[in-house]
Amino acid sequence: MSGLIKPSLGIMNLQQTAQKFQLSRLAPSEELAFFIRHYWIVRWDLRGQEPYIQHVIPNPCVNLIVEPGQTAIYGPGKEKYGHHLEGHGCVFGVKFKPGGFYPFFKQPVSGMTSPLSIQSVFDADPLALEADMFAQENEQQMVALIEQLIRPKLPEQDTQVAFINEIIDYINEQHDITKVDSLCEHFHVNKRTLQRLFDHYVGVTPKWVIKLARIQNAAEMTDVSDKPNWSKLSMDLGYHDQSHFIKDFKSIIGQTPDEYARQAL
Template sequence: MVSQTRGVLYPARLPEFHRLPPEAHARDLVVWFWIPEWDIEPGRSSRQDIVGYPALNLVVDQGVVTLSGATTRAAHRDLSGTGWAVGALLRPAAVAVLTDDPAALVDDETIIDAPDLVDAVGVAMRTGSGHRERAVTAFSDWLALRIGPIEGAVSQANALVDVLMGDGAADTVEEAATRLAVSVRTLQRLAHRYVGVSPAAMIRRRRLQEAAERLRLDPGLDLSALAAELGYADHAHLTRDFRSVLGIAPRTYRAGAGVESAEGASP
């Protein structure tokens, strides 16, 4: 599994946050479950900034189930009071059943009518020790029952995400198509149908997430060297990508993330 905080821009601000693997029978449906829990003193809030994965999320939050699409920019949420959420980062096999048009949900969300999922996850989260694991089991069971067995093009779409986002991911769309033994056009069609964004956009998002994580963890990292390592044309290309999605330059983000890390590490 990828690091617990990749995609989270300022981890020191996080409340209690966990990423947990799905149950075995839901591994073709979910990459991981993410569960924040918070208890923030009155009059204060905690801003969470995220550069999301190019995927859809199914989320149980405040008694509502939402299906959120892939994003084209950084997003944030201000947490206050006491609460929790349980989200599933979906694989294409699950997306295929939940929506016919994931592209229509890019930078948007829709409510899913699933009171049984709300009840099952809510009961699990309100129990004592092991509540997160029980919530994952309940969510995995619901998805497995709702989605059923997968095959054909859906299995191929799952493989597409692995090639573009997993360990040793392809650096170009052409490389990904070659690995999957399909044409570039077929690859693009699969991405549009099951993710909602292009394969090139998925590669760019992966690079940006890794760049942000590397800059946060190594404040002395040379930007030109990082750009070359991640496949950017040059330092300026990395900076443009940062600005277009995060709204700030890499140097500005690195300085702010360094302060956050220092504050988070203090007693």
Template sequence: MVDPTRGVLYPERLPTFHRVAPEGATAELVEWFWIPEWRLPADEVSRQHVVGYPAVNLVVERDGVGVSGATTRASFRDLRGEGWAVGALLRPAAVGALLDDPAALVDGIRPFAAPDLHDAVAEAMRSGEGHRARATEAFGAWLTARVGVLDDAARQANALAVELLGERGATSPEEATTRLAVSVRTLQRMAHRYVGIAPAAMIRRRRLQEAAQRVRDDPGVDLSRIAAELGYADHAHLTRDFRAVLGFAPSDYRSDAGG
């Protein structure tokens, strides 16, 4: 599992936050579970900035269940009062079983009818010590029962995500087609059906997340070096990508993040 703060622009501002690895059969359906918990003073707001993974999330909160699509831009959420969420970053095999058209959900969120899932996870979150483990266990049990047995197409879709989003992922769609032994058209069709965005967009988001993490974690690193190591044409290309998605330059982000 990647660094738990990957994709979170200002991790020091997080409430209590955990990423939990799935176990057993759930590992074919969930990349990881994520659980924020917060209790804030009445007059305090905690704004959480995220450059999200190009993936679908199924999220249980106190007031219901929602499903959010892959994102193409940075976003934020303001936390107030007291609350929690238990989210599952879904692997493509799960997306194919739960959604007919994930592309229609890109940069959006909608309610998801799963009252039994909500009740099981909410009960676990109220259960005291060990509640997070019980919540993810209940979530995983519901999901594996809902999805059922995976076919070859679902497993191939999971392999696509590994090649496009993994730590040693492909640097271009063409490289991914070679690794997966599929045509460019097949790669595009799988990405649309199981993720909702194009393969090139998935690669760009992975690269930008890694660039942001390196800028934040190593204040002294040369930005031109980051650009070269991650496949950007040059420093200016990296800066344009930052501005297009995040709204600011990497140098500004480094200063704001404490570098």
């Protein structure tokens, strides 16, 4: 039975966005939970207001997104992206676990450089799915509809998916992890094997996942701090050079830490 789960991280300037849209995240059924992290639903009503662009920090996950005229499967992004909100509307998303889409796709996820048709993977017509999805009366019915679409294509559970998620959970929990070699040592895996595994299953490198975890942590700490101490924060995240921290932050967030902090005020 799907249920409401606590929102995870990734929405930029989260405290400033509450009046612009509503975000729900719901857990998948037990049968699909091996592959899917959660479902997400964004609703907004900005009628009579200026359009709004909500920025989201990238993540190492594939998303199936149901949105009028834009329904498709999207590979992991490598930099922040913005979603244009205007008038009123709703978007439904399936966030697969890192590596969780590969068993459905059976091709290297790194090759997903453009959106993938849902018809090619789930034999579903996007326009028909959009009509059905947004005719549902509540979020639980929306989840039931998408699970009805996915379930016939459910592959065998792949132990590599569990292994990848164990590695990524470790990266997110251990803030002092700064090098891929540390992962190889901890998990007793060859570096080239690990890189090939991430290329096929995740679509991004383990080095990028490490950098993303550190920068996302920095952005979230900035969101809740009135006067961030960049020197201390960069050291806490394992950076020995503050300029390196600023460069990494800007490469993913698109702004320097100072610019991001000023925007959050």
